[in-house]
Amino acid sequence: MNNCLPEDFSTRVKAYRDELIAFRRDVHRHPELGWQEVRTTRVIQERLEAAGLRPRNLPKGTGLVCDIGEGGSAVALRGDIDALPVQDNKNVPYRSIVPGVCHACGHDVHTTVLLGAGLVLADLAREGRLPWRVRLIFEPAEEVVPCGSLDVITAGALDGVERIFALHCDPRLDVGLVGLRTGALTATYDHLLLRIKGPGGHTSRPHLTVDLVHVLAAMATELPAALSRWVDPRTVMSLVWGRIAAGSAPNAIPSIGELEGAIRCLDVRAWHQAPGLIRELASRVAALYGAEVEIVYQRDVPPVVNDAESVELLRTAVTAALGSDAAVEAEQSLGSEHFAWYLEKLPGALARLGVRTPGDTTVRDLHQGTFNVDERAIEIGVKLLISVALSSSLSERH
Numbered sequence: 465m466n467n468c469l470p471e472d473f474s475t476r477v478k479a480y481r482d483e484l485i486a487f488r489r490d491v492h493r494h495p496e497l498g499w500q501e502v503r504t505t506r507v508i509q510e511r512l513e514a515a516g517l518r519p520r521n522l523p524k525g526t527g528l529v530c531d532i533g534e535g536g537s538a539v540a541l542r543g544d545i546d547a548l549p550v551q552d553n554k555n556v557p558y559r560s561i562v563p564g565v566c567h568a569c570g571h572d573v574h575t576t577v578l579l580g581a582g583l584v585l586a587d588l589a590r591e592g593r594l595p596w597r598v599r600l601i602f603e604p605a606e607e608v609v610p611c612g613s614l615d616v617i618t619a620g621a622l623d624g625v626e627r628i629f630a631l632h633c634d635p636r637l638d639v640g641l642v643g644l645r646t647g648a649l650t651a652t653y654d655h656l657l658l659r660i661k662g663p664g665g666h667t668s669r670p671h672l673t674v675d676l677v678h679v680l681a682a683m684a685t686e687l688p689a690a691l692s693r694w695v696d697p698r699t700v701m702s703l704v705w706g707r708i709a710a711g712s713a714p715n716a717i718p719s720i721g722e723l724e725g726a727i728r729c730l731d732v733r734a735w736h737q738a739p740g741l742i743r744e745l746a747s748r749v750a751a752l753y754g755a756e757v758e759i760v761y762q763r764d765v766p767p768v769v770n771d772a773e774s775v776e777l778l779r780t781a782v783t784a785a786l787g788s789d790a791a792v793e794a795e796q797s798l799g800s801e802h803f804a805w806y807l808e809k810l811p812g813a814l815a816r817l818g819v820r821t822p823g824d825t826t827v828r829d830l831h832q833g834t835f836n837v838d839e840r841a842i843e844i845g846v847k848l849l850i851s852v853a854l855s856s857s858l859s860e861r862h
Contacts, residue, residue, distance in 0.1 A: 468595070468854050468855075469784055469785065469850075469851060469854060470588065470593060473785070473847070473850070473851075474847070476584050476587065476588075477580070477584060477843055477846050477847050477850070478843070480580050480583055480584065480846070481842070481843050484576050484577075484579070484580045484842050484843075484846070485839050485842060487507075487511070487576050487579065488572050488573060488575075488576040488839065488842060489557070489558035490507070490558075491504060491507070491567070491572040491575060491576065492558045492559075492560065492567050492572045493558050493559070493560060493561050494560075494561065494562065495547030495548075495552075495560050495562055495565045495566055495567050495572070496545075496546065496547055496562075496565070497546060497547060497548075497549060497565060497607075497608070498546040498604060498605030498606070498607050498608035498611075498612065499524060499526060499546075499604060499605045499608065499612075500526070500546075501526040501527065501545050501546050501604050501605075502525070502526060504526070504545050504546075504575070505521070505525070505526045505527060505528060505545070505602070505604070508528055508545070508575065508579060508602055509521075509528055511579060511583075512528070512530050512579070512582060512600075515582070515583050515586045515587075516586060516590065517530050517531075517532060517582070517586055518530070518531075519600075519602075522604065522612075522615060522616065522619050522621075523615065523618075523619055524604070524615060526545075526604040526605070526612075527545065527601075527602050527603055527604035527605075527612055527615075527616065528600070528601075528602040529599065529600065529601055529602070529616070529619070529621045530582065530599070530600040530602075531597055531598070531599050531600075532582060532585045532586050532589050532594065532597065532598045532599075532600065533585070533589045533594040533595075533596060533597045533598055534596075534597055535595075535596040535597035536597075536624065537596070537597070537624050537625070537626045538596065538597035538598060538599045538624055538625050538626070539596070539597075539598055539599070539625070539626065539627050539628070539629070539852075539853055540598075540599040540600075540601055540621075540622070540625040540627070540628040540629070540806075540812075541578055541581060541582075541598065541599070541600055541601070541628070541629055541630070541849050541852075541853060542578070542600075542601040542603055542628060542629070542630040542803065542806065543571075543574040543575050543577060543578030543579075543600075543601070543602055543603065543630065543631075544571045544574055544575070544602075544603045544604075544606035544607075544612070544802075545571055545574075545575045545602050545603065545604055545606075546571060546604055546605055546606055546607050546608070546612070547560075547562075547565050547566060547567045547568070547569075547571060547572075547607075548565070548566060548567070548568045548569055548607055548831060549564055549565060550564070550565070550566045550568040550831065550832070550833050551563070551564050551566060551833045552565075552566035552568075552833055553832075553833035553834050554833070554834060554835075554836050556836065566833055566835075568830065568831050568832055568833060568835045569607065569633070569830045569831055569835070570632065570633030570817075570819065570830070570835070570837060571606065571607075573633050573817070573819065573837055573841065573842060573845065574630070574631060574632065574633070574845075575602065576842055577631060577817075577842055577845035577846050577849060578600055578602065578849065579600075580842065580843075580845075580846035581600075581845075581846050581849035581850050581853065582598075582600045584846065584850050585598050585850060585853060594854075595854075597624075598853045599621070599624075599625055601616060601621055601628075603616055603802075606801075606802045609655075609762070609764050611764075611765070611802040611805070612802070613802040613803065613805040613806060614805055616806075617805060617806070617809060622806065622809055622810060625810060626810065626811075627774060627777075627810065627811050627812050628806050628807075628810060628811075628812035629774065629777075629778065629812055629813055629814075629815070629849065629852050629853075630803050630812075630814050630815070631814070631815050631816075631817040631845050631848065631849065632801065632803075632814060632815070632816060632817065633816075633817050633819045633830070633837060633841070634794075634816035634817060634818055634819065634820075635819055635820055635828040635829060635830065635835065635837075636795075636820065637792070637816055637817070637818030637819070637820060638818045638820050638821070638822045639818050639819060639820065639821060639822065639838045639840045639841045639844060640786065640790060640818060640822075640840075640844060641790055641791075641792050641818035642778075642782050642786065642790055642791055642792070642815050642816065642817060642818065642844075642848060643792055643793065643794030643795070643815060643816030643817075643818070644770075644775050644778055644779055644782070644791050644792070644793065644794055644813075644815055644816075645770060645775070645793060645794040645795075645796065646770055646771075646772045646775045647769060647770060647772075648730040648731065648767045648768070648769050648770075648796060649767075649768045649769070649770055649794060649796060649797065649801075649814055650767055650768040650796070650797050650798075650799055650800055650801045650804070650814075651700070651702075651728040651729055651730050651767050651796075651797065651798040651799065651800055652727070652728055652729050652730075652735045652738075652764070652765060652766055652767050652800060653726060653727075653728055653764045653765050653799075653800035654726065654727040654728075654735075654738065654739075654761065654762060654763055654764055655724075655726060655727075655761075655762040655764060656703070656723075656724065656725050656726070656727055656742060656759075656760070656761055656762075657722065657723070657724045657759075657760040657761075657762075658683060658722065658723040658724075658746055658757055658758070658759060658760075659720065659721075659722050659757070659758040659759075659760070660676055660679050660680055660683065660710075660720070660721045660722070660723070660750065660755050660756070660757055661676075661719065661720050661755065661756040661757070661758070662674030662675075662676045662679070662717075662718075662719055662720075662754070662755050662756070663719060664676070664716070664717055664718055664719030665716075665717045666715065666716065666717065667714070667715045667716065667717055668715075670717060673717055674717075674753060674754050674755045675717060675753070676710060676711075676717055676718050676719065676720070676721050676755065677710050677711060677717065677718065677721065678753070679721075679749075679750065679753045679755045680708060680710055680721045680723060682749060682752075682753065683723055683746065683749050683750070683757075684705055684708060684723055686749050687703065687742075687745055687746060687749060688702075688703040688704070688705075690745050690749075691703055691741060691742070691745060694741055694745065695729075695734055695737070695741065696731075696734070698731070699729050699730060699731035699733075699734035700729055700730045700731070700796075700798070701727070701728070701729035701731075701734055701738065702727070702728045702729065702798060703725060703726075703727050703742075704725055704726055704728075705723055705724065705725035706724055706725050706726065707722070707723070707724040707725070708721070708722070708723050708724075709721060709722050710722070727742070728798045728800070729767070730767050730796060730798075731767070732766055732767060732769060735766055735767065739761045739763075742759065742761060743759050743761070746759055747759075764800065765800045765801070765802050765804050765805065766804045766805070766808060767800075767804055768801050768803055768804045768807060768814050769804070769807055770807070770812075770813040770814060771807070771811035771812060771813055773811065774811050774812050774813035775813045777813075777852055777855050778791075778813055778815050778848075778852055779791050780855060781848055781851035781852035781855055782848060782851070784851050785847040785848055785850070785851035786844065786847060786848065794815070794816045799830070801814060815848070817841055817844065817845050817848075818841060818844070819837035819838055819841040820838065821838040824838075
């Protein structure tokens with residue numbers, strides 16, 4: 465696997481560095497939630513058009529797709545553009561001006577990196593130095609359900625694409641490092657709601673009714689335990705409750721209660737089996753106590769399963785653009801990522817982009833109001849996306 469970077473590659477990227485940092489800060493100051501990314505879409509579109517490109521809006525009005533170069537098939541690069549309903553707690557000049565909304569997951573960086581890669585690739589295309597087509601996908605609504613990636617697919621944005629790549633900020637990796645992993649990188653996320661029902665009654669006579677709170681407690685403990693014995697432990701299936709609710713008086717047994725939680729796993733086959741297993745186990749526990757159970761199982765996203773060849777393309781790209789020491793093994797995460805839906809359709813890979821300042825011992829995580837990045841990561845990300853887009857292995861089918 466070779467790489468065909470131009471000799472002045474670093475100079476070309478560096479020429480956009482200050483502009484891209486300013487762009488990222490502007491997007492960070494003006495975050496928008498999923499399906500509301502009107503301003504974000506507009507500023508991306510304006511910059512792409514200024515570069516002589518012709519981006520096209522996605523059907524719901526937010527998010528963009530933009531082709532660079534020519535050719536029958538393409539490699540796609542994806543970045544997500546939405547923010548989170550999180551208060552920005554950082555004391556920085558580019559702090560969010562939107563109350564309760566913040567780019568706390570690095571999507572402002574993903575957007576900026578993808579834009580930067582597009583600008584350099586557009587320069588190469590004008591000079592006749594882009595050997596095939598590259599498609600930029602600025603995906604809306606990655607943080608919500610229903611998610612934007614499914615709309616991207618429905619809109620035909622993967623038509624003619626043979627491989628897809630993306631980056632995600634990782635606050636546990638230093639700037640200059642890129643995390644790579646073949647196979648499952650992130651987990652599924654499914655939403656589970658159990659509604660337990662009984663006739664209700666008095667706490668002095670539980671034998672004459674269904675002791676619903678006891679049933680809820682049994683369900684909360686027994687269902688995750690039983691699930692762990694019904695599936696292969698290598699799938700790492702996890703059921704964790706986030707809400708339990710029932711009753712309004714200490715001496716009355718309620719007639720209805722609810723359990724709500726999340727199911728995550730790293731194996732696609734186990735993910736497909738999970739709804740049936742949950743329904744059978746929950747029904748058995750409820751029947752043991754004479755209760756009724758209504759099960760609402762909502763699919764969200766499969767695991768991100770990185771294709772082996774795509775990971776090797778990324779590894780080659782990392783070496784060519786950043787050096788052989790820049791690639792490290794990425795840890796698996798039980799978090800979820802809607803990039804997984806693209807990988808259900810075609811081969812590709814998601815890489816982890818280091819955004820931590822070397823020597824910084826502050827513990828930061830995604831989805832927190834204190835999340836921030838070392839902006840040198842922008843240039844690193846741009847170099848990597850360009851490098852993988854120009855990988856000569858992608859031309860073998862042309």
